[in-house]
Amino acid sequence: MSNSALPRRVVVTGATGKLGRAVVTHLRAVGVDVLAVDRAGGRDPRDVDGEFLLVDLTDYGQVVEAFTGGADEHAGGVDAVVHLAAVPAPGLMSNATTFANNSAATYNVFAAARAAGIKRVVWASSETVLGLPFDTPPPYAPVDEEYAPRPESTYSLNKALEEEMARHFCRWDPELVMVGLRFSNVMDVEDYAPFPSFDADPQLRRWNLWGYIDARDGAQAVERALAHDQPGADVFVIANADTVMSRSSASLMAEVYPGVEIRKDLGEHETLLSIDKARRVLGYEPRHSWRDHV
Numbered sequence: 480m481s482n483s484a485l486p487r488r489v490v491v492t493g494a495t496g497k498l499g500r501a502v503v504t505h506l507r508a509v510g511v512d513v514l515a516v517d518r519a520g521g522r523d524p525r526d527v528d529g530e531f532l533l534v535d536l537t538d539y540g541q542v543v544e545a546f547t548g549g550a551d552e553h554a555g556g557v558d559a560v561v562h563l564a565a566v567p568a569p570g571l572m573s574n575a576t577t578f579a580n581n582s583a584a585t586y587n588v589f590a591a592a593r594a595a596g597i598k599r600v601v602w603a604s605s606e607t608v609l610g611l612p613f614d615t616p617p618p619y620a621p622v623d624e625e626y627a628p629r630p631e632s633t634y635s636l637n638k639a640l641e642e643e644m645a646r647h648f649c650r651w652d653p654e655l656v657m658v659g660l661r662f663s664n665v666m667d668v669e670d671y672a673p674f675p676s677f678d679a680d681p682q683l684r685r686w687n688l689w690g691y692i693d694a695r696d697g698a699q700a701v702e703r704a705l706a707h708d709q710p711g712a713d714v715f716v717i718a719n720a721d722t723v724m725s726r727s728s729a730s731l732m733a734e735v736y737p738g739v740e741i742r743k744d745l746g747e748h749e750t751l752l753s754i755d756k757a758r759r760v761l762g763y764e765p766r767h768s769w770r771d772h773v
C-alpha cells in the first residue's frame with residue numbers, strides 16, 4: 480500500500496451533488512482545505528457548508544481560474560483535484576448531452592490540472608464500465624479491474640474514455656498521479672429503508688450484481704486515493720463489503736448467473752464487485768453497511 484500525506488488544499492468538483500457533499504464534509508473533517516465547485520447550488524449551507532465557487536466545467540477558462548486561485552475571494556492554487564461532477568447516470572439526459580457535458584468537463588479538469596502543475600487527480604469513474612447492466616453476464620465473479628472496460632451505455636462509454644484519457648495524461652507527465660474510482664451505486668442512509676424488500680426479486684438489482692456504496696465510504700475512498708503516491712493512472716472498484724441483499728451472494732449467482740465462474744469462496748453477503756485491489760493498494764476499508772441502519 481502506498482501512502483503519503485494528504486494534499487493541503489483540494490478542489491472538489493460536483494461538490495453539491497450526492498457524493499460531493501459527503502466528500503467535502505469528510506475531507507474538511509480530516510483537515511483538508513477544500514474549494515468546493517459546482518454549476519448548481521452553493522449559497523445554502525445545506526448544499527455545501529464552506530468555501531464554494533460556482534463553475535461550469537464545460538468552460539475551460541472558468542476551470543483554470545478555479546484551479547489557479549484567480550477567482551476573487553478564492554486566492555491560492557490547489558494541490559490536488561477531486562473530480563466528481565457529471566451527469567451521473569445513463570438516461571437522465573439525452574445521450575449526446577450526457578456525452579458532451581461529461582467529456583468536456585473531464586477533459587477541461589484534466590487539462591487545467593496539467594496547466595496548473597497539479598500532480599494529483601482523483602476522479603469518479605463508474606461501476607458501469609464493468610459491463611452493467613450485465614444483460615451479457617460478467618466474465619467471472621466477483622468482477623474486478625482485470626478485464627477491459629465493457630461500456631453498454633453512452634454514459635459508461637464516456638467513463639471508459641476518461642480512464643483511457645487519464646492514461647495518456649500520465650504518459651505525458653511521469654510525475655502525475657491519477658486515480659479513477661469506479662464507484663458503485665451511491666447511497667445515503669435515508670436510501671436504506673427499502674433494502675429489505677429487494678430480496679423478494681433477485682432480478683431487481685442484478686444490474687450491478689447487487690452492489691452499493693455508502694457515500695461516507697465513498698468519501699473515505701477519495702481520501703485514500705488522495706494519499707496515493709504512485710505515478711501513473713490506476714483504477715479501483717469502490718463498493719461496500721456486502722451486497723444489498725439478505726440472501727447469500729453464492730445463492731444469487733447460482734440462481735441468476737448459473738454459468739458464471741465464481742473465483743473465490745464467497746462470504747455470506749460478500750460483495751460481487753471486488754474491492755480487494757482498493758483494500759490492498761489504497762488501504763480502503765468500508766466502515767458502513769445498510770444492515771446497521773434498517
Ligand SMILES: NC(=O)c1ccc[n+]([C@@H]2O[C@H](COP(=O)([O-])OP(=O)(O)OC[C@H]3O[C@@H](n4cnc5c(N)ncnc54)[C@H](O)[C@@H]3O)[C@@H](O)[C@H]2O)c1
Pocket residue numbers: 492493494495496497498499516517518519534535536537562563564565566567568580584603604605606661662663664665
Ligand atoms: N450516483 C451513483 O450511483 C454513481 C455511481 C457511480 C459513479 N457515479 C459518479 O460519481 C459522481 C458523482 O455522482 P453523484 O451521484 O454525486 O451525482 P449528482 O448528480 O448528485 O452530482 C453531480 C454534480 O455534478 C454537477 N455538474 C454536472 N455537470 C457539471 C458541469 N458541467 N459543471 C459543474 N458542475 C457540474 C451537478 O450540478 C451535480 O451537483 C459522478 O461523476 C457520477 O458519474 C455516481
